[in-house]
Amino acid sequence: MAAILRVSTYLSLLLYPVFGVAQYAGLAGEPWTSTSDTEKCAISQRLDHNGGVAKFQQLAGKRLRFTVEQHPLVSINSNAKIYSAPPVWRHDQALSPIGEAQRQRGNQPFRVSADVAEKMLEQLTQGQSNLISYLDPGLKNNEEILTLSPTFLYPALNDFRDCVQNLSPF
Template identity: 40%
Template structure:
């Protein structure tokens, strides 16, 4: 199998010796970066098949970026780890740059970086550098020995993410997360003027936020639209107005790319007021479409 040109240009294998010429190093090959979106979080991952390790950047709604490395196969010693930014091999004039230090822990998640270090490392990867995690470990016991003896410097190399489709998707996902107030979007209401089923600019912007959220929150199964009116007018007129208001909202969502099959439309006219119809403020609140996200 031929090595892709991308890795031939960027994978900094020649930099292993530059960290410590006297030490013995073991490096692990990695797969290309991958992207996933789950409920209110974005993931950028790279796996190391020979060890079963997974390096993961995670951005959750309302929180700072995190980085962790999950490792199921080997349990490294608890010891200091240096994190370097390594330029591509064609920039051999540039030295390694120390991004920070951390402590590797025992267990299946030996690396959990601070938000500051995680953000520095992701920016460095985005700029075309590799990230090197270098730490001392022990070689497995030789035949006839009961304990490991000779230390080995292990190195985990995260390959550059420059121009990676996964990174582009990840950054887009993070931008979308920043636009959402989760509590407001789970149950929204669009209000209407008296006798009208028209959406104004603010209504359309709110619905567009909902459309942008759906690719991020993959647990949403359907969108329930419930139309209402105030108590003015005849019952059949109110029912028709409620239907038209639901239709306005549904049509906007569909025109923005929402699958009509996941839209559940209901309307009941003025028969189920949320607010008192005795005041102008209450009647304005009853002229609405409720939007509920069903999981």
């Protein structure tokens, strides 16, 4: 009887990896989409939690723009801080500050300077997420963090780059 118990224990140890349970994490973030015409090019991502839309836009003869159209409306003016976050598997790396911008009360889209927009897009193309952190008194913890994910960026980014190359310089 002891021999049978030993054999079944060995078999269960050998077969454990074969019949083990695997867990997979889903990819975070909505797919990026691109839009273009003869005067402007854009890539955008819908924000999961609040239905807002983050958009990088290049107009002919202008510098890159970044806006976030948010829902619900912004309740107070507040300062937003923008960070670059490493991929989750690079947990040994810290957040890197990219810049700051002012959020305006009401339904005005949130905008950043062209320099910050260019840094944000550069970080996304390098596989880093963009985090936009600001205070919102309507929330329990008073802090809101919007995340722009580089997941699913490249098909839209390639279309965006092709469009930008074809824009008039003025």
